[in-house]
Structures are given as C-alpha cells and as structure tokens.
Amino acid sequence: MKRSIIPLTVTLLTLLFFYIPIILLVAQSFNASRYSGAWTGFTLEWYARLFRDRNIWMALRNSLAIGLGATTLSMVFGTTAALALDRYRSRLQRTHYILIYMPLVIPDILMGMCLLLFFVSLGMKLGLLTIFLAHVTFCISYVAMVVLARLQDFDHSLVEAARDLGATRRQAATRVLLPLLAPGILSGGLLAFTLSIDDFVISFFVAGPGATTLPIYIYSMIKHGAPPVINALSTILLFITFALIITAQMLTWKKEKTT
Amino acid sequence: MHDYLVFDHLTKRYGALKAVDDVSLSIEQGSIFSLLGPSGCGKTTLLRMIAGFEKPDSGRILLNGRDITQLPPNQRQVNTIFQNYALFPHLSVCENIAFGLKVTGHRKADIERETLRMLELVQLERHADSKVTELSGGQKQRTAIARALIKKPNILLLDEPLAALDLKLRQRMLMELDLLHDEIGITFLYVTHDQSEAMSLSDKIAVMNEGHIEQVGTPSQIYEAPCSSFVAAFIGDTNFFDGAVIEVKDSEYCTVRIGGFGDVLCYNDKKLRVGNPVHLSIRPEKFAISRNLPEQRKGRNVLSVTVDDIVYLGTHTKYWVLLNDYRVEINQQHMRYQLDQIPIKHNEQVWLYWNADDGYMLERYCEDDEEMVFQPPEEIGDNPEPTEQHNEEE
Ligand SMILES: Nc1ncnc2c1ncn2[C@@H]1O[C@H](COP(=O)(O)OP(=O)(O)OP(=O)(O)O)[C@@H](O)[C@H]1O
Ligand SMILES: [Mg+2]
Helix, strand or coil: CCCCCHHHHHHHHHHHHHHHHHHHHHHHHCECCCCCCCCCCECCHHHHHHHHCHHHHHHHHHHHHHHHHHHHHHHHHHHHHHHHHHHCCCHHHHHHHHHHHHHHHCCHHHHHHHHHHHHHHHCCCCCHHHHHHHHHHHHHHHHHHHHHHHHHCCCCHHHHHHHHCCCCHHHHHHHHHHHHHHHHHHHHHHHHHHHHHHCCHHHHHHCCCCCCCHHHHHHHHHHCCCHHHHHHHHHHHHHHHHHHHHHHHHHHHHHHHHC | CCEEEEEEEEEEEECCEEEEEEEEEEEECCCEEEEECCCCCCHHHHHHHHHCCCCCCEEEEEECCEECCCCCHHHCCEEEECCCCCCCCCCEHHHHHHHHHHCCCCCHHHHHHHHHHHHHHCCCHHHCCCEHHHCCHHHHHHHHHHHHHCCCCCEEEEECCCCCCCHHHHHHHHHHHHHHHHHHCCEEEEEECCHHHHHHHCCEEEEEECCEEEEEECHHHHHHCCCEHHHHHHCCCCEEEEEEEEEECCCCEEEEEECCCEEEEEECCCCCCCCCEEEEEECHHHCEEECCCCCCCCCEEEEEEEEEEEEECCCEEEEEEEECCEEEEEEEECCHHHCCCCCCCCCCEEEEEEEHHHCEECCECCHHHHHHCCCCHHHHCCCCCCCHHHHHCC
C-alpha cells in the first residue's frame, strides 16, 4: 500500500510555521543591520550592547527575586490550602475551592485592575512589593491546584500507618506526607515560577516608577525602538529554556531506564 | 489466660448508619481472635477504633485493664497490618521496618539490630535494600508484618492481610502467620470475610453482621452449633427447615413436623414444648443417601426422596434431592467399597437418612439468610462453578 504523503506534509508545514519565526529571530540577532530586514553582515554588537545595559540586569534581578520569593511563599500557602481542601469536605469547602480556583480563570487584565485598586485604596506605594504580592496571589492558586491533584491519589492510610507506628502528627507530616507530596509541590512551584517570570499584564498594572521586571523592561525597549538588542535577549532566553527542557528530559529518560 | 482486650458496648455511627452497633467482646491474651463477617459489616470500623483512627460514639475499649478509648494512635501499644499494607513507597524495605523505632528516637545501634532481627524473622534479608514497589505481594505483606512487629505491640491487628494475594500464596501466608504467632506469642486480632481463613487460623471467632456480633465461639462451636440462620449460612453450607414440635419424646428428643417435608426426630437441646416453632439447620455432610433401605436405628431419620442434581467434586459428591417442597443439599464422601457399585443417577428414587443429633435448632431465623446458601447449578444459570470453599478443599 502506498502511504499518503499528506500527514508528513502537514507535520512539516506545522513545524515550519512554529519554528521559522524563531529561526528568523535568532538570525536577526546576529544581523548587523539596525532596521531588521536585509542581511548586512554578521555581528555580536547587539549582544555586547545587551551586556552593557545595566537596566536589563536590574530588571532581570527584580524578576528573579520576585519569582523566587513568590514561588517560595506560594509553595507554602498553596500546599496548606490544598491540604485543607482535601481534608475537609463540607459545603464551606466548596466555596473555598472556588475562591482558590478563581484566580486561574479571571482574565489577567481584571486581576491587574482589581489589585491596583486594592493597593491604591490601602495607600500602598506601588513598587516591587506590590508586584511581589500580586504574583503571590495567583501563584498560590496554581500550586494549590497541582498539589490537590497529587493529593487526590495519595493513599491516606500511609499517614495512618505512620501514626500507628508511633509517629506524632508532626513526624507523620514531615516523614511521610511531605516527602511523598514533594514532587507535586515542586512541579507546582516550577509552574508558579515560570508564570511569575513571564507575567506582564498584572505586573504592568501594579508596578510603580523605577520598579521594572524583565517583561516590562522588554516592552519599554520595544517602545523606545531597540529591536536588535531584544532579539539578542530573546535568543539568550530561548537557549536557556531549551537547555532546561533538554536537561529535564534527559533526567526523566535516565530515571525510566533505571526503573 | 485473662481477658486482655475488652470492648464495652462500643457503638460507631456514620450519619444514620450504625457501622458498629453495641459490640461487647473480650479477647484473651496470646490468642488468635478473628472477626468474620460479610463485606460492609463493620469489621474495619471496629479495628480502626482499636487502633485509634476513629473515636467511638459510645462505649469503651480496655487494653490490659486500661481505658485506651481516647488515646491517640501513636500512644497505643497496638499495631496494624493494613488492608493494602500501606508501606511507605519512598522508603526501602529496611527503612520501612525501622520507621517505628526511628520516630520514637531509639538509638541507632538498637534500631539496626532490631531491624536485622525482623528481616530475619520474615526472611527478607536479601531484599533489605529493595524498594517496596519492587516487592511481590507476599513480600510486601511480610514487610508490613515486620514493620508492625518491631514495635513489640501487645496486640497485632490484621485487616484482611491476605485478601490481595492469590489462592496458593494465601494458603502459604496463612501457615506462615500461624507459625509466626506460635513464635512470638502476641495476641492477633484478625479481620476477614473468608470463613475458611478464619476457621483454620483462629482460636476464637466472632461472627459479625450489620454492625453487631451474631455469635462468638471456637471454630467448631460456630460450625456445629450456630445460634442463628445467619451464622449457619455464612459459615459453610446448610439446609434450613421450618416446622413445629408435635411430640416431646423424652428429655432429649422431640418430633418436629416440617410442612412439605415430613415428621422428623430431632435433638431437643432448646427444651422446646409441643407447639413451639422450630428452625432447623442440617449441614449437607450430615446427610447420607443410599439405594438400599438403611437399617433402622434409634435416632435415625429415613425418608424416600428423588435425586435432582449431582455434582462430582473429587473429594466428595454433591447431591440435591427433592421431597415435596424441599430441595436438600447433601455432601457424600466417596468410599472405596462404593466404587464398584453402580453410581446413583439423576431422577433415581433413593433413601435419605441422618441422625437426629445432627440437626441443629436455631435461636434466630431470618429468611434472607437462605440466599447465602449455595445454589445448585441449574438455579444460577450457565455458571456451574461450585462455591469457593469447595474449590479450596481440593
Ligand atoms: N468514613 C466513613 N463514612 C461513612 N460511612 C462509612 C465510613 N467508613 C465506613 N462506613 C460504612 O460503615 C459500614 C462498615 O464499613 P467497614 O469498612 O467497617 O466494613 P468492613 O466490614 O470492613 O467491610 P470489608 O470487608 O468490605 O472491608 C459500611 O456500610 C460503610 O459504608
Ligand atoms: Mg474492611
């Protein structure tokens, strides 16, 4: 039987559609022409400029600090929320569930506006602190949902077994519950971290003068017209992401091989 | 031997449902005590109250004279083998076993020594560093036992520990449990819905039904002298007969008229009088049938019946015979001298006989219980499998 070439063609076209813009971007980051378009020669100028730009490093530092802080805090609160949601199943709990779930579905722009109004009415000075608090709000929900999914197929007789063997409540939690939930908490945290690093809309609303995160800074760079530098930055980010994904994949492959 | 674990009018409700209903029991030290009952009768709930995972709504639990009803699970000298073992998947076999000593802050050297001893006891030395997810069913079970025994509990609670194993392994583990019990001599409280398991292992059995205890006794008491139709039908097969006393012969025997069956002589252990209703249970193996009229003996009932169904089972043959309204189940052993006889055939007219002492009068009778009795092949359609307990006898 002759195989149809349609699936292959469609796959190739889809891949091209996905990756041509990326390839173009990477190529442009080495293009000497300031106004991206025609190729006028290879250069590392944009990368050099990028590394000289102190503001970018400041923005990156802000983003990382907020991301790490929000992730840590939301891992604690999100896990607690998930445990409470899983443990008690009253009507009040269903309301609680909806309240935690809500930030996932509310449009970012609404979230941003609400938080802005809230901070302003409290008389808080907009800045890194408000961005951090805003990120914690939505990160908690993500962590809680991921951990809750883990808890759904967690065997609760394990905690009972620990208690039966003489463990106090705290020991049962630290020696059995948390180690077993750790993968869930970590992947929730990872999700929260990427979302926090990535967030533009909400951060834009609650950011004050001088407090910029990386996405906001990139946006302002575009506004002030420095596309080649952004291309360079994007390329670097792209390669970091690829490297991370490949490492993660290799780790899981290795694990699968040993088990 | 004295009463070691005592339940004093324990009741546990889940909403309107009484999962455990006014249970009073006492269990001797060093014995194997079984809780036997159908699924959902409250066995696990009762066990969870002893372990401390559930608080009873009323009643008390005494362990060695001390009221432990309100103690948290980690302060009770009681350990559990869970229905699904509940081994910690993130720890190795060795770490699982050592867990109970680690959390109570024992010295490292002690923990190591005890763990080794336990590994030896359950013969898992070679698997000390395996992951528990890599163990077979029987090995998991032994790990769970070692993990509980390292705590030196006063009582070991076992919640259907063999339910997840296949038949052959179940039989082997049953023997291992028995040996283990002889070796360490602590009290076992064993929960099961499998009557053959309970019969072969226990010193005493409590039969549970819908949250309450139907009967407590040794395996042979429960089998030979069931007090209710539930016990009679749940433990093994039986035939139920419904009638009334029409004549009291002497201090020991009476004649019972069973409508649609006949008048039969019966051992009158309940001291019934003329006119009293009687519910009789006669086990299939107490009956015999033969083609030739058996000789008349004192206390022997003989009736003429028609053979309706025959199932050959190797160790014995099951017959169902018809007499008016009744269809009676019979287990007949094969004797060598019968081999060269012509076998009894379908629709043949034969003699049914049994000893008056072998019928047993029930105190409580409930018609639903008859449904638990094994139905002959034609009545359960195209599934001619005999019940499980007969398979296991092979
Ligand atoms: N947490 C609970 N909430 C509500 N009802 C419960 C709960 N636990 C048990 N029950 C009910 O109590 C009754 C007894 O349950 P239990 O688990 O003790 O049965 P069991 O005898 O152990 O049955 P099995 O042999 O199937 O394990 C059942 O009807 C069950 O539905
Ligand atoms: Mg149970």
